[in-house]
Amino acid sequence: ARVDYHTELESTNNTALKLVRDLPEIPVATLVLTEHQTAGRGRGENRWWSGEGGLTFSLLINCDALQIPPSRWPIISLTTGLAVCDAIDRELGDVKPRLKWPNDVYLRGCKVCGILVEVPDSRHARVVIGIGINVNNSAEHAPLELRGFAISLSDLAQRTLGPTDILISILQSLAGRLENLATGCLDLRKDWQKRCLLTGQTIQVEQDKRQLSGLCHGIDEDGALALETDLGLERCLSGTVTHFS
Ligand code: BTN
DSSP states (O other): OEEEEEEEESOHHHHHHHHHHHOSSOOSEEEEEEEEESSOBOSTTOBOOOOTTOEEEEEEEEHHHHTOOGGGGGGHHHHHHHHHHHHHHHHHSSOOOEEETTTEEEETTEEEEEEEEEOSOTTSOEEEEEEEEOSSSOGGGSOGGGTTTBOOHHHHHTSOOOHHHHHHHHHHHHHHHHHHHHHTOTHHHHHHHHTBSSTTOEEEEEOSSOEEEEEEEEEOTTSOEEEEETTEEEEESSOEEEEEO
């Protein structure tokens, strides 16, 4: 694997996407890492806030080499979320991180990590996995609109953590989880059901053309969110959860 480090970047995902364009031969994995993003992106139109002490990186993976077929790319984001949960548990003890389908990790009801998976061009088997995790950037210093919704690992642990340890731990878990994904190992399904934040909650999901609400029954074996609506059971393969309680 290759490491591409910069003190400042617009967005590590943008840099990784450019690498795909400029370097047709990509090793199994390339890590793009920066101290500071000036235009970190979230899903849709969202931006990613990470103050000083946040960890932001992207992993550009070669899905041919890792033997991950395109049919499984839509669940790379959940798989990555599990890897982040594994790493948090390993570094901080059993603190019960949860997956907020399809791409966030929560701790104590607040967002600690966001994941943005992008496929640059479906003709090449390359996928960019962007991860932003609040490590030492305490939510106390977050922009006002995020306070009460965000948390950092240091807020939870009440101490400063080693960002490199967290990074290595996530990359180790991710290597194992991507192997699970390649082999179709059933642990993934069992674990994302176990880690699902929304199970048992009444939620609202916004999709391209419709909005659904109902009782969440967790994440099924295909990575879809199962929702009991007035019209029956719905499986959401994509969308954003706008409300949960
Ligand atoms: C979200 O919460 O919607 C996803 C946030 C993803 C943020 C990470 S930070 C590293 C990588 N580069 C970006 O511009 N975004 C992702």
